[in-house]
Amino acid sequence: MSALARITDLHAGYGRAEVLFGVDLTVPRGAVTTLIGRNGMGKTTTIRCLMGLLSPSSGRVEVGDEDLTGAAPYRMARAGLGLVPEGRQVFPSLTVSENLRATARPRANGWTEARVFDAFPRLAERRAHYGVQLSGGEQQMLAIGRALMTNPDLLVLDEATEGLAPLIREEIWTMLGRLKAEGLTILLVDKNLGELARISDHYAVIEKGRIVWTGSADDFAADRATVEQFLHL
Ligand SMILES: Nc1ncnc2c1ncn2[C@@H]1O[C@H](COP(=O)(O)OP(=O)(O)OP(=O)(O)O)[C@@H](O)[C@H]1O
Ligand SMILES: [Mg+2]
Secondary structure, eight states: OOEEEEEEEEEEEETTEEEEEEEEEEEETTSEEEEEOSTTSSHHHHHHHHTTSSOOSEEEEEETTEEOTTOOHHHHHHTTEEEEOTTOOOOTTSBHHHHHHHTOOOOTTOOOHHHHHHHOHHHHHTTTSBGGGSOHHHHHHHHHHHHHTTOOSEEEEESTTTTOOHHHHHHHHHHHHHHHHTTOEEEEEOOOHHHHHHHOSEEEEEETTEEEEEEEHHHHHHTHHHHHHHHTO
């Protein structure tokens, strides 16, 4: 099992506020890995370092065999990383179509606008609407479609089902299941243990800027009592 991405002894923060204190995280190829932890523990900060949106103060970020520590976001995208960011961050003054195309990286037999519209018919109906006119669920589908149109080797989703209506959540989980079945490597940040159990192969639990538990889905189920202490469920 080769790693698609690996984070080693990562330290990072905002100004003088340190947030990550030596995060180690491996993302195996062809599997779904979940990073889980309570609010404010450093999940998004870890993702931001992985995506080149925040420069770590020390540690290493590798994609495949390449050391890309501190590299710019466009290089991370070129290395095959696609992000569905926390809070969706669709471009408000671009249409659905324009949002999808803005960061697209075409690939033979890859994701196209037509394929995204096939996967999310609701977006097709809204193709001429501006980002700002969309509901939260539609924005989330758009953020996922936009990331898919970069044709990533690793799709990273930071709380992609947060705050959405149950039917939309269901649609997104179904989509993630399909992507997994197609063999896409996925790194998820999510708190929905029930849905995660159906899709996640590996778990990493983060607590106050450190990974305090890692293991397979089976380990996670077996060690639930320990894990729940960290998650304070
Ligand atoms: N831009 C920022 N400037 C200063 N501090 C920040 C900034 N973003 C996050 N923090 C702080 O860093 C810590 C970790 O935040 P982070 O967003 O990584 O947590 P998280 O695990 O993603 O939480 P959540 O589950 O709420 O999304 C928190 O204490 C947060 O207040
Ligand atoms: Mg977060």
